[in-house]
Amino acid sequence: MSNLLRQAVEIRRKKLINKLIVLNAFKNEEQLCKLTLSELEYEYKKTQRDSHPHSETGLIRWTSKKL
Known part of the structure; x- marks a missing residue:
């Protein structure tokens, strides 16, 4: 069992x-x-918490199109 645990780690x-x-x-x-x-x-x-998925491209801004 200890070998299996060691391998998993x-x-x-x-x-x-x-x-x-x-x-x-x-x-x-x-x-x-x-x-x-x-x-x-x-x-x-x-690292996951500090990095934003769009950090290289800036903020994403929603715009609404007027019809």
Whole structure:
């Protein structure tokens, strides 16, 4: 059972590391490999919370068309 848990933790860590690299939260993988699973999850949640999906394009403004 402990091997299965250890493998699950490693798989989760690798997925979070890849997501953080894609989001440009960290420059290199070495920094991320030193973090624990809980630290990686915290960084990922913080990155998601701080990044807006339209941050590069500015705000979305709704306009109504008059017919």
